[in-house]
Amino acid sequence: MKKFLKSVQWAFSGLCWAIRKERHLRIHLIMAVAVMAAAAWFNFSRIEWLILLLMIALVIGAELINTAIERVVDLIVLSQHPVAKVAKDVAAGAVLFFAFVSIVIGIILFLPYLIR
Numbered sequence: 001m002k003k004f005l006k007s008v009q010w011a012f013s014g015l016c017w018a019i020r021k022e023r024h025l026r027i028h029l030i031m032a033v034a035v036m037a038a039a040a041w042f043n044f045s046r047i048e049w050l051i052l053l054l055m056i057a058l059v060i061g062a063e064l065i066n067t068a069i070e071r072v073v074d075l076i077v078l079s080q081h082p083v084a085k086v087a088k089d090v091a092a093g094a095v096l097f098f099a100f101v102s103i104v105i106g107i108i109l110f111l112p113y114l115i116r
């Protein structure tokens with residue numbers, strides 16, 4: 001139990017570090033708060049909330065994994081290397097992919113409320 005609590009504490013400190021250091025993550029968090037406020041304003045149904053929270057979790061989770069990959073690449077590759085570039089760009093591409101899908105889903109969720 002003590003070990004588990006320590007692991008949670010380390011994971012939490014990693015989360016806090018990423019929020020402090022990663023501007024893109026802070027932008028995603030601000031946007032997540034904004035869309036959640038809009039969802040509350042429009043009185044989203046339970047299923048709409050589930051979809052919205054799932055998409056927010058996917059985008060922020062992908063950004064956190066991207067941050068970790070960037071740091072590992074920087075640690076291992078001390079000079080410019082094409083494979084380092086591929087690793088970083090593909091990880092960033094994953095965030096872009098989730099962000100794009102979440103925008104499409106956001107439009108599908110919010111549009112009926114906006115045109116009503």
Ligand SMILES: Nc1ncnc2c1ncn2[C@@H]1O[C@H](COP(=O)(O)OP(=O)(O)OP(=O)(O)O)[C@@H](O)[C@H]1O
Pocket residue numbers: 024070077078079080081082084085086088089092
């Ligand atoms: N060691 C490296 N070798 C080759 N290309 C690299 C290397 N490090 C970064 N790059 C490339 O340089 C560009 C900028 O990467 P960098 O990690 O500096 O900034 P970023 O992707 O904007 O991320 P962040 O601003 O969150 O640190 C990317 O295309 C990346 O793939």
